[in-house]
Amino acid sequence: MDLKLYLQTNQSLVDKALSALLPGPEEPPQRLNQAIRHSLLGGGKRLRPILILACADAVGTQREQLLAFACGMECLHTYSLIHDDLPAMDDDDLRRGRPTCHKQFDEATAILAGDALLTFAFDLASRPIQGISADTLLMAVRQLAHDAGIFGMVGGQMMDLLAEHRKVDLGELRGIHRLKTGALIRCACECGARLGGGTSDQIETLKNYGAAIGLAFQITDDLLDVTGDSQVMGKATGKDEINAKSTYPSLMGIEGARHLAQEQINLALSHLESFSSAADPLRDLARYITERTH
Numbered sequence: 001m002d003l004k005l006y007l008q009t010n011q012s013l014v015d016k017a018l019s020a021l022l023p024g025p026e027e028p029p030q031r032l033n034q035a036i037r038h039s040l041l042g043g044g045k046r047l048r049p050i051l052i053l054a055c056a057d058a059v060g061t062q063r064e065q066l067l068a069f070a071c072g073m074e075c076l077h078t079y080s081l082i083h084d085d086l087p088a089m090d091d092d093d094l095r096r097g098r099p100t101c102h103k104q105f106d107e108a109t110a111i112l113a114g115d116a117l118l119t120f121a122f123d124l125a126s127r128p129i130q131g132i133s134a135d136t137l138l139m140a141v142r143q144l145a146h147d148a149g150i151f152g153m154v155g156g157q158m159m160d161l162l163a164e165h166r167k168v169d170l171g172e173l174r175g176i177h178r179l180k181t182g183a184l185i186r187c188a189c190e191c192g193a194r195l196g197g198g199t200s201d202q203i204e205t206l207k208n209y210g211a212a213i214g215l216a217f218q219i220t221d222d223l224l225d226v227t228g229d230s231q232v233m234g235k236a237t238g239k240d241e242i243n244a245k246s247t248y249p250s251l252m253g254i255e256g257a258r259h260l261a262q263e264q265i266n267l268a269l270s271h272l273e274s275f276s277s278a279a280d281p282l283r284d285l286a287r288y289i290t291e292r293t294h
């Protein structure tokens, strides 16, 4: 399988759907809609929506039906990036190779763009899906709310902020990232499998696959902050060291962190053993997680 082509095709599928689902840039309030489009349509790997589609494919469904839900997941992810970039949090100037939302517009607009994307995410995620019962859809929407909020990403972000300028051990670091980064990636896999009509065994297995790649993704993110090229990544690098942040490379060394990431990829691949070649994109995506350069 040509993963580059697979990613390009699916990124463009998600990009087109997002652009069509969002209010246009000239629709009022124009400033809000332009800020949303600036952040949402300005690049991004679209990993989470692609995982939703790939997990649905692995259990066998009409993936087009899941596009609105997948776009909702990307809206939610983008809201988290906009808010994370604000001066009160990471205070970043560059995201996805463009000025961050508050730099391009202003802080109030960026806060509102994030809020609007968070709520629009649930508008999109709760749209009816042909062949999927309202109960099943409700379970997926509830999962998304759970993993995005107190018990997932937002909770993890709070723990991460509280851990700044203090050395944390590997156990605590893993706990933080299981929520901050891992919850949404795991949720994408679980929801893709559920809305794709998977059996409860398949849903559980793909959730475990998601947990493993989620950890590998965060470790790679930490590694890229040390070894990555800010030009290629479209954002600042070297920030963890400046902020004296505990990361996988700072706690285990670069080689130790690479080894742990590889272990998680192997674990993820082992979760796919019972799946047919329909899960090949998931196998390639797992490998891509640690090989990516941005």
Ligand code: GRG
Residues within 6 Å of the ligand: 043, 044, 045, 046, 047, 077, 079, 080, 081, 083, 084, 096, 153, 154, 157, 180, 181, 218, 221, 294
């Ligand atoms: C502000 C509620 C709130 C949460 C923020 C996701 C997050 C929590 C912060 C982002 C900071 C960060 C660098 C986290 C590490 C992993 C991560 C989520 C990276 C960005 O995701 P990618 O690489 O980004 O999928 P693209 O731009 O490709 O979508």
